Amino acid sequence: MNQPVAPNSFRTGPDEQGMFGIYGGRFVAETLMPLILDLEKHWNEAKNDPAFKAELQALSTHYAGRPSKLYYAENLSKHLGGAKIYFKREDLNHTGSHKINNCLGQILLAKRMGRKRIIAETGAGQHGVASATVAARFGFPCVVYMGATDVERQKPNVFRMKLLGAEVKAVSAGHGTLKDAMNEALRDWVTNVEDTYYLIGTAAGPHPYPELVRELQSVIGREAREQILEQEGRLPDVVIAAVGGGSNAIGIFHPFLDDKDVRIIGIEAGGRGLDGIEHCASMNAGKPGVLHGNRTYLLQNDDGQILDGHSISAGLDYPGVGPEHSWLRDTGRVEYLPILDDEALEAFQLTTQKEGIIPALESSHAIAHAMKLAPTMSKDQIIIVNLSGRGDKDVHTVAGMMGMEI
Amino acid sequence: MTTRIDRRMAKLKAEGRPALVTYFMGGDPDYETSLRVMKALPKAGSDVIELGMPFSDPMADGPAIQAAALRSLKGGQTLAKTLQMASEFRKEDDETPIVLMGYYNPIYIYGTERFLADAKAAGIDGLIVVDLPPEMDEELCIPAVRAGINFIRLATPTTDDKRLPKVLENTSGFVYYVSMTGITGSALPDTSKVATAVDRIKQHTDLPVCVGFGVKTAEQARAIGASADGVVVGTAIVNAVANVLGPDGKTVADPAEAVATLVTGLAQGARSARLAAAQ
Numbered sequence: 001m002n003q004p005v006a007p008n009s010f011r012t013g014p015d016e017q018g019m020f021g022i023y024g025g026r027f028v029a030e031t032l033m034p035l036i037l038d039l040e041k042h043w044n045e046a047k048n049d050p051a052f053k054a055e056l057q058a059l060s061t062h063y064a065g066r067p068s069k070l071y072y073a074e075n076l077s078k079h080l081g082g083a084k085i086y087f088k089r090e091d092l093n094h095t096g097s098h099k100i101n102n103c104l105g106q107i108l109l110a111k112r113m114g115r116k117r118i119i120a121e122t123g124a125g126q127h128g129v130a131s132a133t134v135a136a137r138f139g140f141p142c143v144v145y146m147g148a149t150d151v152e153r154q155k156p157n158v159f160r161m162k163l164l165g166a167e168v169k170a171v172s173a174g175h176g177t178l179k180d181a182m183n184e185a186l187r188d189w190v191t192n193v194e195d196t197y198y199l200i201g202t203a204a205g206p207h208p209y210p211e212l213v214r215e216l217q218s219v220i221g222r223e224a225r226e227q228i229l230e231q232e233g234r235l236p237d238v239v240i241a242a243v244g245g246g247s248n249a250i251g252i253f254h255p256f257l258d259d260k261d262v263r264i265i266g267i268e269a270g271g272r273g274l275d276g277i278e279h280c281a282s283m284n285a286g287k288p289g290v291l292h293g294n295r296t297y298l299l300q301n302d303d304g305q306i307l308d309g310h311s312i313s314a315g316l317d318y319p320g321v322g323p324e325h326s327w328l329r330d331t332g333r334v335e336y337l338p339i340l341d342d343e344a345l346e347a348f349q350l351t352t353q354k355e356g357i358i359p360a361l362e363s364s365h366a367i368a369h370a371m372k373l374a375p376t377m378s379k380d381q382i383i384i385v386n387l388s389g390r391g392d393k394d395v396h397t398v399a400g401m402m403g404m405e406i
Numbered sequence: 407m408t409t410r411i412d413r414r415m416a417k418l419k420a421e422g423r424p425a426l427v428t429y430f431m432g433g434d435p436d437y438e439t440s441l442r443v444m445k446a447l448p449k450a451g452s453d454v455i456e457l458g459m460p461f462s463d464p465m466a467d468g469p470a471i472q473a474a475a476l477r478s479l480k481g482g483q484t485l486a487k488t489l490q491m492a493s494e495f496r497k498e499d500d501e502t503p504i505v506l507m508g509y510y511n512p513i514y515i516y517g518t519e520r521f522l523a524d525a526k527a528a529g530i531d532g533l534i535v536v537d538l539p540p541e542m543d544e545e546l547c548i549p550a551v552r553a554g555i556n557f558i559r560l561a562t563p564t565t566d567d568k569r570l571p572k573v574l575e576n577t578s579g580f581v582y583y584v585s586m587t588g589i590t591g592s593a594l595p596d597t598s599k600v601a602t603a604v605d606r607i608k609q610h611t612d613l614p615v616c617v618g619f620g621v622k623t624a625e626q627a628r629a630i631g632a633s634a635d636g637v638v639v640g641t642a643i644v645n646a647v648a649n650v651l652g653p654d655g656k657t658v659a660d661p662a663e664a665v666a667t668l669v670t671g672l673a674q675g676a677r678s679a680r681l682a683a684a685q
Contacts, residue, residue, distance in 0.1 A: 304515030
C-alpha cells in the first residue's frame with residue numbers, strides 16, 4: 001500500500017521523530033513521554049561514549065561469549081544439494097539466544113541513568129531469562145510480566161527466572177500472551193516512573209527503543225559480515241532470519257542493508273496458514289496501525305481492534321512487528337515470507353539430525369526457508385541463516401506436536 | 407469558535423461550581439443498555455460526558471476499564487456504533503458536551519478525516535486520545551482543531567514546567583490533569599498535592615483544569631472540586647455497570663439506574679465543593 005522511494009542508504013533511520021517512513025514514532029501516554037525523552041538523551045550520550053562501549057564490549061566477550069561462531073552446516077547443505085548454508089550461532093551465547101546482546105546494553109544504560117528497578121515483558125521466556133540474568137549480575141530487582149497462558153506452557157523458563165531472583169507476574173488480562181504482558185509492563189512503568197527502567201525485549205515500542213535495540217543487536221550482522229568475508233572471501237547471496245518482534249532479524253540484516261547484491265529475507269510465523277487468523281504474519285496479512293508506542297504492521301480487524309495470532313513458537317506469537325521491518329517491507333529492500341508450523345517443525349528435526357544442533361522453533365522458521373531456497377541455488381552460492389536461539393526450551397512443544405510424551 | 411464544552415465551562419464558572427465529568431464505556435455491556443446509561447447521566451447531574459471508545463489493548467487503564475472494553479467489544483461495539491450512540495443522544499440533548507475518550511488505532515483505521523467529519527456530524531465536541539502526545543500532533547490533534555473539535559490533552563505529574571507549554575499548545579476545551587502516575591482506577595493521592603498541581607497548570611493557561619484518575623466517591627469529588635474546575639469520574643461508573651451484571655454477563659438490575667444513583671451522589675459532592683471550601 002505504501003511504496004516510498006528507495007533511499008540512498010537503508011541504514012540512516014530513524015529520523016529525529018523516531019520515524020522510519022510512516023512507521024515508528026512515539027505513541028505513548030503523556031506520563032511516559034518525559035521518560036522516553038530522557039531515555040533518548042541518555043542513549044545518545046551512551047552510544048558515543050567510549051567507556052560505555054568498552055564496558056559493553058568486555059561483557060559481550062567474557063560474559064556472553066561473543067563473537068558467536070559462523071558455522072558452515074555442511075551436512076545440511078549437502079543433503080539439500082544446493083547453496084552452502086551457514087548458521088550464525090547466536091544459540092551459543094550465554095542464556096541461549098541473541099536476547100543477551102540487548103539486555104547487556106540496556107542494563108548498562110539503566111545503571112548509567114541511575115534507575116533502581118528493572119521491568120520486562122516476555123513471551124516464551126527467553127527475554128525474561130536474559131533480563132533476569134543481567135539483573136542478577138548487576139544487582140537490580142527485576143519484575144517480568146508474562147501472559148498467564150505462556151507461564152503455563154513455558155514452566156522451565158519461569159523457574160529459571162525465579163532462580164535468578166526475578167519476580168514473574170502472570171498476566172491474565174486479555175488472552176494471556178505476549179501482547180498482554182507488554183500492556184501490563186507499560187502499566188507498571190506508567191505507575192513507577194520514578195525509579196523503573198523498562199527493558200524492552202525487541203526492536204519495537206516507542207522511539208528510541210527500536211533504534212536502541214537494533215544497535216545493540218547489530219553486532220550479529222557486523223560479525224557475520226566480517227566472518228563470511230574471512231571464510232569465503234565474499235558476501236553471502238542470501239541472509240535469512242525469523243521475525244517476531246524482529247530483533248534478531250534487524251540485528252543481522254542491518255549491516256547488510258546497503259549491500260545491494262545481498263538478498264535479505266525475513267520469515268514470519270505462518271502458523272496454520274494465512275487464510276484464517278491462526279498465524280502471526282503481520283506484514284503478509286496485517287495492515288499498518290498503532291500499538292505499544294509505534295505505528296507498524298498489525299494483525300487487526302476492520303474496527304482497529306488487535307487480534308491474537310497463533311504460532312507454534314511462543315517467541316513469534318505477537319500480532320505486530322518492529323517498525324523498521326515495516327519500512328523495509330514497503331521499500332522492498334527486505335522480503336517477508338511466511339513459514340508454516342509444520343515446515344518449521346520439519347526444519348527443527350532435520351537440523352537436529354543432520355547437524356547435531358537443536359535450533360529454537362523461532363530459528364527453525366528461518367532454516368525452513370533456507371531448505372526451500374538452497375536446492376534452487378548453485379553449489380557456490382551462500383546463504384546465512386541467523387540461528388537466533390537454542391531449542392532446548394522447545395522440546396516439550398515439539399514432543400507434543402509429534403504425539404510423544406516425555 | 408466556541409464549542410459546547412466552552413459554553414458549559416463558562417456557565418459553570420459563572421455559577422461558581424466545578425463540572426462533574428462522567429466517563430462511561432460505550433457499548434458496555436451492549437449498545438441499547440449503554441445508550442440508556444448515557445441518557446441518564448445529565449439527568450443525574452453530569453455536566454460533561456466522556457464517551458469511552460473500547461480498545462482491545464487499553465494500556466493506560468486499570469482492570470475495571472479493561473474488562474468493560476472487552477465486554478463492550480464482545481457485545482459488538484465498534485467505533486461506528488459509538489458515533490451512532492452520540493447521534494442518538496443528541497436527538498434529545500443538544501447541550502451536554504460529549505468528549506470521546508480512547509486510543510488512536512481504531513480512529514486511524516476508521517480514517518482520520520472521515521472520523522472527524524462523522525464525529526462532528528454526530529455532535530461530538532472533544533477528543534481525548536491517550537496515546538497521542540504533543541509530539542504526534544500532526545496525526546489527529548491539528549486536523550481535529552481545524553474541524554472545530556476540541557483536543558483535550560492529559561497533563562500528568564511527570565509533565566514539568568518546561569514541558570507544560572508544549573502540552574498546552576494545541577489543547578482546547580479543558581486540560582485533563584491526571585492526579586497520579588498510574589492507571590485508571592488506582593488510589594487517589596493526597597488532595598492537597600492535586601491542588602498544588604492544579605495551581606501550577608493554571609499559571610500556564612486560562613483553560614479550565616479538570617482532574618481525574620482515582621476519584622470514586624462524593625467526598626473525593628468534593629475535595630478535588632474545591633480547587634479544580636472539574637472532577638472526572640470513570641472507574642466508579644464503569645464498576646456501577648459491572649456490579650449489576652450476573653456471571654453470564656446479563657443484567658440483574660438496571661445499569662442506568664445504578665449509574666444514576668452513583669452520579670447523583672457525586673454531583674452533590676461536586677456541587678458542594680466550593681461551599682465547603684469557602685467554609
